[in-house]
Amino acid sequence: MHTILPFLLAIIVAIVLLQMLATKLKVAYPILLVIAGLLISFIPGLPILRINPDLIFFIFLPPLLFEAAWTISFKEMKKWWRIIGSFAFLVVFFTAFSVAITVNHLIPGFTIALGFLLGGIVSPPDAVSTGAIMKFVKIPKSTSAILEGESLLNDASSLIIFRFALVAVGTGQFIWQEATMDFFWMVLGGIAIGLILAWLFVQAHKNLPTDAPSDIALTLVEPYFMYWIAEQVHASGVLAVVAGGLYLSAKRMIFLNSASRIKGYSVWESFVFILNGMVFFIIGLELPEITEGLRTEGIPIKTAIGYGLLVTLVLILARIISSYAAMISTLIFRPSVAPRMGSRNLRYYMPLFLGWTGMRGVVSLAAALSIPVYLDNGFPFPHRNLILFITFVVILVTLVVQGLTLPYLIKRIKMYTVYGTNEDEEERVRKKIKHQLKEHIYHFLKTRYDSDLHDNRSVQRIVKMWEERTETNEEDWMNEKTKTLFIEMLQSQRELLNEINKDLSINEEIIRQQLYQLDLEEERLKIV
Template sequence: MHEQLPFMLALVAAIVLIEMLAKKWRVAYPVLLVVAGLLISFVPGLPRVVIDPDMIFFIFLPPLLFEASWSISFKEMKKWWRIIGSFAFLVVLFSAFAVAIVANHFIPGFTIALGFLLGGIVSPPDAVSTAAITKFVTIPKSTSAVLEGESLLNDASSLIIFKFALVAVGTGQFLFRDAITDFSWMVIGGVGIGLLFGWLFMQAHKRLPTDAPSDIVFTLIEPYFLYWIAEQLHSSGVLAVVSGGLFLSSRRFTILSGASRIKGFSFWEALIFILNGIVFMLIGLELPEVVAGLRADGISVRTAFGYGALVTGILIIARIISSYTAMMATFLFRRSVIPVAPQRSWRSILHLPLLMGWTGMRGVVSLAAALAIPSMLNGAPFPQRNLILFITFIVILLTLLLQGLTLPYFIKRVGFVQFSKALSEEEATHKAKTLLLKETLRFLKESDQEGPGNPHLSYMVEQWERKLREPEKFRITEASKKAYLDLLDLQRRFLVGLHNDDPEIHSDIINRLIHQVDLEEERIRS
């Protein structure tokens, strides 16, 4: 352990430096991390990186999924649930099915069960890779909501496929009736466990005398506990984490203080960055071990690379085809979501599914699932494990390099279109700020009428009226501190209500404004 500590610290430092280079070169950092991990793996004398397959899911997946469920807009998920559901379930299922058929037909020794196992591993696109790449270009909020919602739910659907395929490989048979029963329990039980224990954690946050550090510790424990209890009950730990995370995130403004939200955001941002960085580096670091396993199985690297390229091509084609199908079905059953393109450009509308299909970079979940394949099965080596690991690595590498490096160019060339008419971010932000200022003035004037002659309230009325014309900072005296804190609490509650009532204002804008209110509250309290 002590011998590997300097290596692990150096690895974390390398992740930070590579992320800095990625920003400077305007390249998605997952691409550089994978390449860097691959290059580092060839340095002689480095400690061997060994990951326990039984622990890979438990270490990485719960916090990654939990943070994603807190970051996504539940309001936007409800708005675009048809498109999100199509991509998260139908597209993943079709991709896994296509991989299973092709693998069974072209790769020697691959049964249908092994093909579905591979398909379940490589079918879900990676949210981190997509987010890291699309941040260099401007995409509509509606498209961003669909991609985020898909990435959150497709992990659950793909891992359910993975688990059933793993059972089929182990038993040599697939009982449809038992599968339906198990599948129903995994879905219903996973969601139910997540909601039940999410409610219990909500009560803990509300009723216990917590502060910012204890709230952060609670949020760190929650995803691991949700995942563990669901897995112990043979349900879906992934769905438990996702449903529990969505339940808690939708109530974050009532169960967490402003200080807890501010400090928790910084903590989770750093934690998720390190976890993602380690996983992407492991993709490269694990390659020599996988290659050694391939050679021990008598499979040449060139042949295995061909299989990986074949699976990558099938995944890209299947996602593009299913993207067109899913979009057509969605627009057919709900005409109100026909995209609104600039200058009514039908060319942009027709290219939209192609761009959506091209966002299918693979990453963290695929690697975690592949590494979670047990080394032994029924006392014998797991069939084709090394080949599955190598193919997964090639799929991740090729999709990151091929799609990841070209996606910004395609977006700039063609451009995403809105799914419906919507205000621009600048217009929506201006609208939200104007409504907030008007509500603030209304509250201050009513308070001034209730207690006439209060110089502090009169001063705030004057300053907020000036802020409508020309925003500027002003100091708050100790005497008016309580009144100002009440005002900030009113602003927060108003913004939460505005988020629920006004469909034109995106959740990101509301969260950003509430974050500013939280910061102002911390400044006043300090």
């Protein structure tokens, strides 16, 4: 412990420094973290960082999925649910099937069950890598929503494939009837458990005398509870966390106060950043141990690299083919729901872009490392080290090759300038919403506090301030009456913003920015 702890602290410091360097170089930080972990692993004398495979999912996945569900726009997910669903389920299944067939024919000793196991591991793209790259390039909001929604759900579909394949490898048989029943229970049971627990957590936040620190502490343990309880009854812990996270996100304005929302945002941002950084570092650090396992099995490194590159090629081609198939089927059967393109050429480039956003990362590594070392009968798990090595090659190649070339591809096809909401349009919407808020508050004061306009000078000043849109310079204008009035005004503005957000044409990110500003204003009032 005294050896590992300083090593872990040093990794966290390295993560922070590499993230700064990545921002300066305008490179997605997961790329640098993987390369740095790989280089550090060759330093002699470093302690070997081993994590119990059974704890990989439980440590990393619940908070990462919960944070993703908390930040995604559920309105945008509903808007593009068809293409999100096809990418999150159909494309993942097709990709896993393609990998299974390929490795079964080309890698000696790989059964169909092992092929589906590997396919389930490497099929889901990594949201963290894609999100990190999107910070340096601009893409249409609809495309961003599709990628975020897909990344939230494809983890569940890929891990379901992984779990069934793991059972098939261990038992040597696959019963379709039982698998079908188990599949529906995993999906429906996971969603139901997540929603029930999320509702209970909302009641706890609302009815217990919590403050900001206790609210944040509860949100940190909630995803672990959802995941653990769902897994105990053999439902999908991933879907439980996703469903519960979406429910809590939709109710955040009800059960969390402004202080909890503001402080919780910073805490979660730092927590998830460290978790992501640790995982990508582990990817690099694990390679020497994996290659040593290959040597013991008598598999040459060059041969294993070839297998890894082969699987990577299959993944890229399967995703691109699926993207074009989805586009063609949508244009034929449901042209009314297809995203509008600014040009015919862009229509053909869009599937290529979606197909090229398939960087692998956290989920693939966690799934690969969770493969047991031994089967239930005591025999070593077949080709475990080769599966780990192929997964590492897939992650490294997709991160470096696709991650570094994706910004160039986006600029090359001019996605943002041709199609999507531009900055001028967003600024126009933002100004319109601010104007609506000002008008709303003025009418709110005139109707609700009309009787106070004649005998309360503080209220008169507030009305005049909003009417003339100027700030008073007097220092003694704030008292308990006006402070209560201001807090009611802020709550009324929140209600108006929630109504405005029902308009599907409004970017929800703008609404969330305005809500955050209201939270900041409320906290400022509390210390006046």
